[in-house]
Amino acid sequence: MLASAKIIGSGLATIGLAGAGVGIGLVFGNLITATSRNPALRGQLFAYAILGFALAEATGLFCLMMAFLLLFGV
Amino acid sequence: MSFLLHSPLEQFEVSSLVNLQLPVLGYTNISLTNLGLYTIIAVYLSLAFHFVASNNKSVIPSRWSISLESSFASVHSLVKAQIGAANEVYLPFIYSLFFFILFANLSGNVPYGFTVTTSIIVALGLSVTIFLGVTILSLSLHKLHFFSFFVPTGAPTALIPLLVPIEIISYLARAVSLGVRLFANMVAGHTLLKILSGFLAPMFTSGIIAAVVTLLPFTIFVALIGLEIAVSFIQAYVFCILTASYLKDAIDLH
Numbered sequence: 637m638l639a640s641a642k643i644i645g646s647g648l649a650t651i652g653l654a655g656a657g658v659g660i661g662l663v664f665g666n667l668i669t670a671t672s673r674n675p676a677l678r679g680q681l682f683a684y685a686i687l688g689f690a691l692a693e694a695t696g697l698f699c700l701m702m703a704f705l706l707l708f709g710v
Numbered sequence: 711m712s713f714l715l716h717s718p719l720e721q722f723e724v725s726s727l728v729n730l731q732l733p734v735l736g737y738t739n740i741s742l743t744n745l746g747l748y749t750i751i752a753v754y755l756s757l758a759f760h761f762v763a764s765n766n767k768s769v770i771p772s773r774w775s776i777s778l779e780s781s782f783a784s785v786h787s788l789v790k791a792q793i794g795a796a797n798e799v800y801l802p803f804i805y806s807l808f809f810f811i812l813f814a815n816l817s818g819n820v821p822y823g824f825t826v827t828t829s830i831i832v833a834l835g836l837s838v839t840i841f842l843g844v845t846i847l848s849l850s851l852h853k854l855h856f857f858s859f860f861v862p863t864g865a866p867t868a869l870i871p872l873l874v875p876i877e878i879i880s881y882l883a884r885a886v887s888l889g890v891r892l893f894a895n896m897v898a899g900h901t902l903l904k905i906l907s908g909f910l911a912p913m914f915t916s917g918i919i920a921a922v923v924t925l926l927p928f929t930i931f932v933a934l935i936g937l938e939i940a941v942s943f944i945q946a947y948v949f950c951i952l953t954a955s956y957l958k959d960a961i962d963l964h
Contacts, residue, residue, distance in 0.1 A: 690948035698887075
């Protein structure tokens with residue numbers, strides 16, 4: 637009973653990773669738009685995009701940590 | 711499923727390699743664990759990289775020297791862009807932080823290597839220590855004016871009692887989020903690789919035709935390892951740029 641509840645709970649928790657996907661897509665989509673507007677800033681914009689990607693990914697991974705905690709922790 | 715017997719999280723267990731147990735002073739247990747060994751390896755690789763790249767002090771740089779000079783220039787420009795030109799006092803700290811986290815992450819990408827930063831103690835220890843250090847620095851620089859950091863400029867006076875607790879909580883969350891970001895990225899990457907290899911290994915060893923057909927999902931696995939190496943670099947870079955950003959907030963208070 638508890639084992640199946642853990643599996644269901646961790647499956648529900650991974651729904652939150654959709655937010656990470658949307659966030660990363662937004663960051664890099666806007667990078668492409670911004671680079672097309674001003675190609676000279678490509679290096680600087682890429683550095684900001686990597687920072688934004690890591691922050692968006694972190695939020696998704698907090699959610700994945702909860703899923704692992706539910707699945708493998710008690 | 712083959713991994714119900716062995717959880718994919720078992721690779722992160724810290725086990726003692728060499729230990730000395732004496733029933734003296736209570737019970738003394740001095741042990742070198744795999745985490746300790748890989749921390750020593752990460753420090754050794756950082757120092758060795760700098761020794762090799764010093765190139766016997768010859769004028770014409772070797773490829774190691776060029777890579778070291780370019781990485782120094784990147785970290786230097788990161789610190790200058792974040793903190794400002796007058797505050798390069800913090801460059802040695804952020805530089806060594808970058809190289810330690812980079813070599814610790816990369817040691818885990820070697821097969822059968824242990825990633826030190828998959829231990830929550832290491833990741834949270836780094837981030838909470840940095841948070842405490844930055845707060846103490848800011849308190850010593852600004853004394854009681856430090857608390858003006860929590861009142862955002864241009865906020866309507868009626869909203870201040872609502873905004874200040876939110877600002878305080880988001881400031882305290884920096885300590886946790888900095889470490890958990892590094893920890894979660896490393897653990898998630900390695901767990902994914904362990905789960906996939908748990909599927910690929912039986913497929914490879916079950917007959918010659920299955921082994922040839924398995925080469926196609928194996929290329930995806932190799933691409934994921936490339937992604938893991940990129941994530942190791944990115945996480946070290948992001949940890950350092952956020953540390954520099956928190957230092958700037960501490961020094962400039964806005």
